[in-house]
Amino acid sequence: xxxxxxxxxxxxxxxxxxxxxxxxxxxxxxxxxxxxxxxxxxxxxxxxxxxxxxxxxxxxxxxxxxxxxxxxxxxxxxxxxxxxxxxxxxxxxxxxxxxxxxxx
Amino acid sequence: xxxxxxxxxxxxxxxxxxxxxxxxxxxxxxxxxxxxxxxxxxxxxxxxxxxxxxxxxxxxxxxxxxxxxxxxxxxxxxxxxxxxxxxxxxxxxxxxxxxxxxxxxxxxxxxxxxxxxxxxxxxxxxxxxxxxxxxxxxxxxxxxxxxxxxxxxxxxxxxxxxxxxxxxxxxxxxxxxxxxxxxxxxxxxxxxxxxxxxxxxxxxxxxxxxxxxx
Numbered sequence: 001x002x003x004x005x006x007x008x009x010x011x012x013x014x015x016x017x018x019x020x021x022x023x024x025x026x027x028x029x030x031x032x033x034x035x036x037x038x039x040x041x042x043x044x045x046x047x048x049x050x051x052x053x054x055x056x057x058x059x060x061x062x063x064x065x066x067x068x069x070x071x072x073x074x075x076x077x078x079x080x081x082x083x084x085x086x087x088x089x090x091x092x093x094x095x096x097x098x099x100x101x102x103x104x
Numbered sequence: 105x106x107x108x109x110x111x112x113x114x115x116x117x118x119x120x121x122x123x124x125x126x127x128x129x130x131x132x133x134x135x136x137x138x139x140x141x142x143x144x145x146x147x148x149x150x151x152x153x154x155x156x157x158x159x160x161x162x163x164x165x166x167x168x169x170x171x172x173x174x175x176x177x178x179x180x181x182x183x184x185x186x187x188x189x190x191x192x193x194x195x196x197x198x199x200x201x202x203x204x205x206x207x208x209x210x211x212x213x214x215x216x217x218x219x220x221x222x223x224x225x226x227x228x229x230x231x232x233x234x235x236x237x238x239x240x241x242x243x244x245x246x247x248x249x250x251x252x253x254x255x256x257x258x259x260x261x262x263x264x265x266x267x268x269x270x271x272x273x274x275x276x277x278x279x280x281x282x283x284x285x286x287x288x289x290x291x292x293x294x295x296x297x298x299x300x301x302x303x304x305x306x307x308x309x310x311x312x313x314x315x316x317x318x
Contacts (some may be wrong), residue, residue: 100166
């Protein structure tokens with residue numbers, strides 16, 4: 001068992017030393033939503049994820065938020081009680097009618 | 105919805121098909137006012153500016169004098185016009201003062217990373233991201249969207265605008281840079297920090313709470 005633990009530790013350290021550190025991985029995770037990353041970079045990220053569950057989660061969560069955000073406007077439930085006030089409605093209707101009558 | 109005020113419902117367009125111009129404003133405001141207003145409010149964060157943008161949108165529709173097959177075509181046309189009004193607003197404000205914000209979250213949560221030693225710049229394990237229990241139903245939950253909205257409202261105005269353009273509206277980086285006159289590098293930095301902050305906020309306010317409840 002000791003030997004396995006020692007091998008594992010060396011493996012983690014080796015990967016750590018051969019892949020970008022977490023702060024850089026987070027930057028890359030965001031950047032991969034902007035443009036495709038090189039094969040080399042993607043490989044390094046994957047390698048890093050093997051030893052770092054936190055960066056792996058972060059990357060997954062960023063992708064989730066990226067997809068979720070696009071649904072924001074389909075949510076009729078968002079901002080309950082933040083619709084147009086009665087006064088605002090009247091103002092708009094009044095202004096539109098004024099503009100309309102000028103056009104006639 | 106009890107927001108009709110003093111409007112007389114019998115004046116709606118359905119009952120006055122011969123003369124669309126005069127009765128349309130009421131029908132539009134009734135049918136699309138709330139949606140358009142919220143759409144603008146999320147992006148402009150100012151009720152008065154949002155109201156102006158909605159009114160300008162209806163004015164444009166009035167001038168266009170278009171007729172539509174069905175409500176949803178009408179709605180998407182109005183949203184398209186409103187979107188352009190909002191982008192005009194961004195463009196104008198980017199001319200007045202720079203849109204770039206490199207101050208916000210500039211430490212990039214450095215307090216969560218190991219400061220020195222072999223594992224420098226690695227997560228401090230206890231402070232690393234938690235596992236999120238997301239599934240298809242997450243996006244149907246009102247509480248999720250409330251947390252999402254509250255968190256994105258905590259972003260500074262320009263950072264939020266950039267985030268909304270990119271993530272909510274799905275505009276490509278290059279277009280955003282052109283619209284707001286900012287460099288691609290700076291846009292990426294802003295997006296990175298916005299995502300980081302939003303993720304952290306949601307973890308605390310939505311996923312964290314969910315865990316406690318279990």
